[in-house]
Amino acid sequence: MPKILIVGGGYAGFYTAWKLEKWLRAGEAEVTIVDPLPYMTYQPFLPEVAAGSIEPRHAVVALRRHLKKTNVVTAKVTKVDHATKTATITPEVGDEWTMEYDQVVMTAGAVSRTFPIPGVADEAIGLKTIEEAAAIRDKLLTNFAKASNLPAGPARDRLLTVVVVGGGFAGIEVFAELRSFASDLLKNYPGLTIDDTHFHLIEAMGRIMPEVSLETSHWVLKNLAQRDAIVHLDTQLQSAVGGKIELSTGDSFESDLIVWTAGVMANPMVRNTDFPLEQRGRITVKPDLRVVDGETIVPDAWACGDVAATPDLTGKGVGGFCVPNAQHAVRMGKQLAKNLVASLRGESVTDYRHDNLGAVAGLGLNVGVFQSGKIAIKGFPAWIAHRGYHGMAMPSFERKFRVVGGWWNNFWLGRDIVSLDNRERPRAAFEEFASRPKPAAEAAAAPTPEVGTPAGEPGPVYANPAGEKGAPAESETTKPARKAPARKPAAKKAPVAADDASSSDAKVPAAE
Numbered sequence: 001m002p003k004i005l006i007v008g009g010g011y012a013g014f015y016t017a018w019k020l021e022k023w024l025r026a027g028e029a030e031v032t033i034v035d036p037l038p039y040m041t042y043q044p045f046l047p048e049v050a051a052g053s054i055e056p057r058h059a060v061v062a063l064r065r066h067l068k069k070t071n072v073v074t075a076k077v078t079k080v081d082h083a084t085k086t087a088t089i090t091p092e093v094g095d096e097w098t099m100e101y102d103q104v105v106m107t108a109g110a111v112s113r114t115f116p117i118p119g120v121a122d123e124a125i126g127l128k129t130i131e132e133a134a135a136i137r138d139k140l141l142t143n144f145a146k147a148s149n150l151p152a153g154p155a156r157d158r159l160l161t162v163v164v165v166g167g168g169f170a171g172i173e174v175f176a177e178l179r180s181f182a183s184d185l186l187k188n189y190p191g192l193t194i195d196d197t198h199f200h201l202i203e204a205m206g207r208i209m210p211e212v213s214l215e216t217s218h219w220v221l222k223n224l225a226q227r228d229a230i231v232h233l234d235t236q237l238q239s240a241v242g243g244k245i246e247l248s249t250g251d252s253f254e255s256d257l258i259v260w261t262a263g264v265m266a267n268p269m270v271r272n273t274d275f276p277l278e279q280r281g282r283i284t285v286k287p288d289l290r291v292v293d294g295e296t297i298v299p300d301a302w303a304c305g306d307v308a309a310t311p312d313l314t315g316k317g318v319g320g321f322c323v324p325n326a327q328h329a330v331r332m333g334k335q336l337a338k339n340l341v342a343s344l345r346g347e348s349v350t351d352y353r354h355d356n357l358g359a360v361a362g363l364g365l366n367v368g369v370f371q372s373g374k375i376a377i378k379g380f381p382a383w384i385a386h387r388g389y390h391g392m393a394m395p396s397f398e399r400k401f402r403v404v405g406g407w408w409n410n411f412w413l414g415r416d417i418v419s420l421d422n423r424e425r426p427r428a429a430f431e432e433f434a435s436r437p438k439p440a441a442e443a444a445a446a447p448t449p450e451v452g453t454p455a456g457e458p459g460p461v462y463a464n465p466a467g468e469k470g471a472p473a474e475s476e477t478t479k480p481a482r483k484a485p486a487r488k489p490a491a492k493k494a495p496v497a498a499d500d501a502s503s504s505d506a507k508v509p510a511a512e
């Protein structure tokens with residue numbers, strides 16, 4: 001049986017595998033998909049995830065759940081040597097191995113593209129993964145909670161200042177969504193007003209959203225300005241060191257949340273392959289999605305999506321190539337699967353051609369824009385179109401149901417406003433009170449337990465402050481008493497409650 005290897009299970013890879021499952025006959029080929037993530041990410045939903053309108057896990061599609069006939073391998077492909085038809089698979093744990101294949105499909109997508117601006121690599125966060133979107137959501141929520149304890153001033157301003165770099169589609173969407181989320185949050189923070197929050201988008205060009213007409217982009221700018229969201233056009237970020245934003249216009253302010261959305265580039269992993277790359281680092285393919293080196297077809301190799309430079313046969317693509325978007329990636333994945341099956345059967349392949357359907361963007365609750373040719377829809381109807389389109393485009397009924405169900409719940413109940421920021425330190429709560437074995441020397445010096453009082457029994461331990469004469473030998477359960485000698489005996493006050501009170505003493509009034 002021929003072996004098909006798909007490198008990357010995002011939009012293009014997932015759809016290729018999904019359609020291969022449909023169109024391959026039983027026993028016709030064995031398909032393996034390799035991705036370090038166990039899911040495909042529906043990236044157009046990332047701005048809504050960041051704004052708390054979609055639950056993070058609802059915006060991803062589990063590969064193992066939806067690809068029933070495909071071998072799903074959760075690992076990275078770190079090298080492809082097409083000359084020998086082998087790929088190096090590197091899992092997170094365990095040894096890497098070499099996989100032999102007959103046909104390879106390269107769909108490793110794109111990564112955030114940055115410039116060497118001081119501070120960006122250390123302070124900013126991208127918006128390409130579900131983890132980034134969830135982290136942005138939690139950061140905004142946590143910053144609101146922190147800011148509510150502070151008086152007006154630079155520290156509070158920093159927490160309530162959001163900066164987005166890049167005024168393309170993704171940048172504007174996340175900027176507008178976060179603005180909408182922050183405005184919504186204010187009703188839960190009576191001490192804060194919209195004037196306390198600051199939203200800045202930095203765009204190097206003289207306009208935003210090149211996918212829509214100039215007139216529509218002006219409408220978006222006006223709408224954002226009305227919502228207290230400032231767009232700095234013709235402006236470059238010069239430094240973000242320590243969160244201090246310095247702009248080419250001379251403006252400077254501090255921000256605790258800097259989102260970088262200023263472009264993407266083909267996944268650099270392709271440099272570890274022997275496939276031909278064009279100047280922007282994408283694999284060169286023919287319109288039928290076969291890899292091509294100059295005029296020569298590279299046999300048994302295919303590529304599509306953001307990682308490939310696919311000629312746009314409509315003649316409308318930037319530089320003659322299909323723009324990197326999901327609209328193309330989905331359709332290319334399906335076409336590639338069709339062509340791969342055809343080629344296995346010795347049939348002819350078909351060129352990929354897709355006329356742009358237009359662009360639709362969500363700009364926060366109840367606001368959107370839609371542009372198709374000269375037709376533009378703005379405001380609420382466009383927002384409905386945005387949700388309608390993406391609700392339908394989300395792969396599988398199961399995922400559609402979760403996303404649309406979430407919107408329905410939010411409509412009636414509002415967005416969830418709890419930050420799960422502490423999941424970054426999930427062991428902290430356990431560790432704070434966890435007992436540890438004593439160092440050997442200290443254990444040897446400890447008094448012997450009284451007969452009939454087994455070490456480790458909790459009752460007497462908490463009743464006796466550590467080190468008191470006659471106290472039982474310190475065991476794991478006695479450790480908290482030693483850590484906090486000033487604590488009152490448990491008989492009067494539970495140890496956990498005592499710690500709670502001490503940690504919040506500074507903020508909670510005594511009456512509470």
Ligand SMILES: Cc1cc2nc3c(=O)[nH]c(=O)nc-3n(C[C@H](O)[C@H](O)[C@H](O)COP(=O)(O)OP(=O)(O)OC[C@H]3O[C@@H](n4cnc5c(N)ncnc54)[C@H](O)[C@@H]3O)c2cc1C
Nearest residue numbers: 008010011012043044077108109305306324325326327329
């Ligand atoms: C915030 C945001 C909003 C967007 N909104 C829209 C929109 O509204 N409309 C639209 O059309 N497009 C939109 N896009 C663009 C669209 O999501 C991408 O063009 C599309 O995801 C490209 O699909 P792909 O399969 O090429 O890459 P991806 O979907 O990125 O998939 C690449 C996969 O390769 C995997 N991978 C990476 N390295 C390796 C490796 N070494 N080995 C194996 N696997 C690897 C990755 O984990 C990933 O799963 C948006 C993008 C973003 C970031």
